[in-house]
Amino acid sequence: MSNIVIVGSQWGDEGKGKIVDLVTERFDVVARYQGGHNAGHTVSIQGKKYILHLIPSGILHPGKLCVIGNGVVLDPFAFQEELKTLQNSGISIQNRVFVSNRAHLIMPYHRAIDAAEEQRRGAEKIGTTARGIGPCYEDKMARRGIRVADLFFPDLLRAKVRANVEFKNRLFKHIYQLPPMDADEISDTYLAQAQALAAFVTDTAEFLSRIIHEGRSILFEGAQGTLLDVDHGTYPFVTSSNATAGGACTGTGVGPRHIDGVIGIAKAYTTRVGGGPFPTELHDPVGRHIQQKGTEFGSSTGRPRRCGWFDAVVVRYATLINQVDTLVITKLDVLDELDEIQICVGYRYRGRVLDCFPTEISVLDEVEPVCEKWPGWKTDTSRIHHYEELPRQAREYLDRISQLIGTDISIISTGPNRAETIVLEQSPRLQQWFSPQS
Numbered sequence: 090m091s092n093i094v095i096v097g098s099q100w101g102d103e104g105k106g107k108i109v110d111l112v113t114e115r116f117d118v119v120a121r122y123q124g125g126h127n128a129g130h131t132v133s134i135q136g137k138k139y140i141l142h143l144i145p146s147g148i149l150h151p152g153k154l155c156v157i158g159n160g161v162v163l164d165p166f167a168f169q170e171e172l173k174t175l176q177n178s179g180i181s182i183q184n185r186v187f188v189s190n191r192a193h194l195i196m197p198y199h200r201a202i203d204a205a206e207e208q209r210r211g212a213e214k215i216g217t218t219a220r221g222i223g224p225c226y227e228d229k230m231a232r233r234g235i236r237v238a239d240l241f242f243p244d245l246l247r248a249k250v251r252a253n254v255e256f257k258n259r260l261f262k263h264i265y266q267l268p269p270m271d272a273d274e275i276s277d278t279y280l281a282q283a284q285a286l287a288a289f290v291t292d293t294a295e296f297l298s299r300i301i302h303e304g305r306s307i308l309f310e311g312a313q314g315t316l317l318d319v320d321h322g323t324y325p326f327v328t329s330s331n332a333t334a335g336g337a338c339t340g341t342g343v344g345p346r347h348i349d350g351v352i353g354i355a356k357a358y359t360t361r362v363g364g365g366p367f368p369t370e371l372h373d374p375v376g377r378h379i380q381q382k383g384t385e386f387g388s389s390t391g392r393p394r395r396c397g398w399f400d401a402v403v404v405r406y407a408t409l410i411n412q413v414d415t416l417v418i419t420k421l422d423v424l425d426e427l428d429e430i431q432i433c434v435g436y437r438y439r440g441r442v443l444d445c446f447p448t449e450i451s452v453l454d455e456v457e458p459v460c461e462k463w464p465g466w467k468t469d470t471s472r473i474h475h476y477e478e479l480p481r482q483a484r485e486y487l488d489r490i491s492q493l494i495g496t497d498i499s500i501i502s503t504g505p506n507r508a509e510t511i512v513l514e515q516s517p518r519l520q521q522w523f524s525p526q527s
């Protein structure tokens with residue numbers, strides 16, 4: 090059985106949730122390895138919409154096990170709320186959700202600092218989801234974070250919270266002009282959650298190791314996307330974790346030798362939420378058409394997503410960083426009505442065309458996309474289930490993307506529902522990973 094990573098190849102919201110849901114039946118366990126409830130993965134099943142933030146999208150498949158790995162930052166209240174929402178929708182969570190005892194906890198002061206830091210940055214703000222994600226990872230790296238396991242040692246937890254709050258209160262007073270927080274009050278509310286959480290908490294690295302040794306398979310569900318990765322993305326306009334495929338190892342404790350492949354997800358165009366450079370962004374009626382037709386509004390914050398043409402420089406870079414084996418192109422249908430579609434094939438910077446993705450934000454801000462123009466297909470693709478039945482112009486568009494990225498495309502999504510998907514069963518990667526004997 091193969092263990093596969095699903096990773097976003099742009100700035101997030103590529104449709105990872107839909108594709109995870111689509112392939113989950115081929116796996117035993119779905120594991121999240123980074124991020125937190127900043128993610129919003131929407132899955133539509135028979136007209137009903139489910140939005141997952143923390144819990145892997147695999148939860149929608151009865152019997153599949155779901156892991157929240159050590160690389161995730163966990164807000165225990167958001168976690169409980171999401172469980173409740175799922176249960177209210179008739180999804181059974183009994184013995185199916187496993188939370189790492191090494192995951193770091195998002196605390197109330199993380200949320201306060203996230204908001205205050207954005208305000209302090211003013212025009213330079215990142216446009217975070219205000220969930221406390223960045224400040225929580227900061228504390229993790231500064232070695233003063235509080236982990237899930239600490240909830241089960243009340244005296245230790247209280248001491249850690251006190252030390253943290255004492256430090257944060259100084260920041261609140263002198264830097265952010267915020268009222269102080271009460272350490273014991275915070276400890277009380279978190280300790281009150283401990284019992285409810287206990288049933289889910291385990292050493293998930295050990296658990297996943299057992300799964301692998303029993304010959305069962307794991308699907309690693311990435312959140313965010315490559316260009317939001319803290320190391321490889323458009324820093325500082327990124328999230329604070331490793332969203333790229335390598336994060337699947339550090340974020341779960343599964344070694345690289347156990348990972349058999351990487352599926353990169355990209356939209357047929359590009360979007361991004363929040364601040365930061367976006368070379369192919371459209372500020373015209375076509376951009377607004379894509380936003381409306383693609384319902385490009387954030388599933389976590391409701392913010393409108395910025396929209397632009399497919400950027401092959403971005404996706405080629407993502408393919409390199411993640412060593413993507415095969416690509417999934419989503420939301421092809423959103424382009425159905427356009428007369429002309431563009432693909433960015435390079436960046437022009439001060440008179441020359443760059444041959445790799447720039448590191449400096451100032452360069453990215455200044456580049457001009459070099460675009461190819463392709464004719465639109467002006468046909469509804471949402472009911473098409475076979476590649477050969479796609480209009481010729483759509484096939485040419487996809488073939489050009491595949492050629493520019495240097496990777497085959499094995500799945501094409503033409504609508505939010507499971508059935509609105511074209512799977513190229515002859516794809517060598519899909520055959521290798523999903524054939525019964527693999």
Ligand code: GDP
Nearest residue numbers: 102103104105106129130131420502503504505
């Ligand atoms: P994720 O964060 O990568 O899981 O992506 P999101 O769920 O945030 O955003 C993708 C949105 O597009 C969701 O609302 C999906 O239901 C929807 N979606 C996914 N695939 C398709 C598609 O092929 N066509 C259309 N029209 N919508 C899609």
Ligand code: IMO
Nearest residue numbers: 101102127128129216217218312313328362363
């Ligand atoms: P999914 O998993 C799109 C963006 C925020 C902001 C930046 C930092 O649904 O693809 P953070 O709150 O993480 O510190 O914000 O990252 N961002 C996302 N954009 N999809 C996401 O997740 C995102 N998660 C964070 O908008 O620009």
Ligand code: MG
Nearest residue numbers: 102128129130
């Ligand atoms: Mg999303």
